[in-house]
Amino acid sequence: QLQLQESGPGLVKPSETLSLSCTVSGGSISSSSYYWGWIRQPPGKGLEWIGNIYYSGSTYYNPSLKSRVTMSVDTSKNHFSLKLSSVTAADTAVYYCARPSGYSSSSWYFDLWGRGTLVTVSS
Amino acid sequence: DIQMTQSPSTLSASVGDRVTITCRASQSISSWLAWYQQKPGKAPNLLIYKASSLESGVPSRFSGSGSGTEFTLTISSLQPDDFATYYCQQYNSYTPLTFGGGTKVEIK
Numbered sequence: 623q624l625q626l627q628e629s630g631p632g633l634v635k636p637s638e639t640l641s642l643s644c645t646v647s648g649g650s651i652s653s654s655s656y657y658w659g660w661i662r663q664p665p666g667k668g669l670e671w672i673g674n675i676y677y678s679g680s681t682y683y684n685p686s687l688k689s690r691v692t693m694s695v696d697t698s699k700n701h702f703s704l705k706l707s708s709v710t711a712a713d714t715a716v717y718y719c720a721r722p723s724g725y726s727s728s729s730w731y732f733d734l735w736g737r738g739t740l741v742t743v744s745s
Numbered sequence: 746d747i748q749m750t751q752s753p754s755t756l757s758a759s760v761g762d763r764v765t766i767t768c769r770a771s772q773s774i775s776s777w778l779a780w781y782q783q784k785p786g787k788a789p790n791l792l793i794y795k796a797s798s799l800e801s802g803v804p805s806r807f808s809g810s811g812s813g814t815e816f817t818l819t820i821s822s823l824q825p826d827d828f829a830t831y832y833c834q835q836y837n838s839y840t841p842l843t844f845g846g847g848t849k850v851e852i853k
Contacts, residue, residue: 669789669832671842684841685746718788730836731779733800735788 626736644719774837
């Protein structure tokens with residue numbers, strides 16, 4: 623059974639870079655059928671899509687975050703990663719990795735989620 | 746961006762009630778809409794996709810309807826396990842994918 627697990631520092635200083643990884647277990651990240659995504663949720667607030675990445679490296683980012691976001695895939699480790707630069711307190715959130723249901727954008731609803739990891743931006 | 750507006754933001758209901766949540770899109774999204782349930786401290790869980798298709802394993806008391814700009818999620822008979830926050834998400838446009846603000850279903 624496919625599972626996703628986020629990992630990374632829970633505390634990041636303002637102006638620094640947030641770095642998270644999502645390990646895919648029970649299946650291959652190189653599946654031709656899926657993109658892989660990141661979504662975040664500030665405490666007590668709603669959900670915000672950050673971006674999707676294909677195992678080949680093709681990416682789609684939220685335009686509001688695009689200038690600060692880099693997503694990558696490491697097929698040898700079966701994981702994908704998120705980097706968010708120049709963070710502020712507004713980037714404090716639970717970060718989820720998730721899988722869109724299919725390759726096509728007409729299937730970009732999320733049917734598999736990690737448990738999420740809280741990242742706090744504070745000095 | 747396509748803005749998704751949910752109403753109400755909070756809903757108080759009793760076990761056994763029929764509950765309806767509305768999601769409106771700022772422009773037509775055809776039927777490219779999903780609904781999620783989220784409980785405190787947990788990741789969202791997919792309930793409905795393509796506006797009215799029930800995800801495998803989701804109880805049949807959940808149903809979705811609508812197309813274009815107006816959509817509804819209905820719980821036919823509210824169960825104790827259904828008290829949660831519900832989100833809609835459009836995937837008609839991925840620049841960007843967007844979610845509604847959420848509807849919290851509370852115990853009356």
